Amino acid sequence: DTEVTQTPKHLVMGMTNKKSLKCEQHMGHRAMYWYKQKAKKPPELMFVYSYEKLSINESVPSRFSPECPNSSLLNLHLHALQPEDSALYLCASSQDAGQSSGNTIYFGEGSWLTVV
């Protein structure tokens, strides 16, 4: 099973709303990621969690708040977003095999977010 599951698949929210994107994996991976992908662009890294601790924040605005409740779950809390935040949000995971950057990163199907 090499599946990363994301919910919801589509989300429309107003600029004053608070919502969350959820991600789950059962591969025993200890690194989990959030990527943002705008239309016709490559994915851009937002956050990395390693062993349930935030290890990378790519200078993401505070209106995006990640959370890793346990090794299988990753959330992205959204608050006071702007229309330009509309994008595909991809969750991913990889196995920590020690000091290696050659691990395969497995992506979910993504959550399409529209901010109105």
Next chain:
Amino acid sequence: AQSVTQLDSQVPVFEEAPVELRCNYSSSVSVYLFWYVQYPNQGLQLLLKYLSGSTLVKGINGFEAEFNKSQTSFHLRKPSVHISDTAEYFCAVSDWYGEGAQKLVFGQGTRLTINP
């Protein structure tokens, strides 16, 4: 910082013809390279990866890539394409952030369109 350049933004090909999608990387140190495919309205799926060893890497769906250190290239090839290969293809290089975290840096993507 490591980077990759995909030399073609769009590649139109007739069905059953061969195809090559070009990717060049910038790093001069040990490098881990990946090719991912993204079908319309879906997440990213790993096609193949190069970590070390044989420079010819075989992946899924009949794709293969050749790592060329002297030319800093990692071109993706398929001898005969099908309509179902129509998708966006991303070349990526992996960087190590320590503590079990790695970062994928993507190229701008190549849109492969297969015409009947």
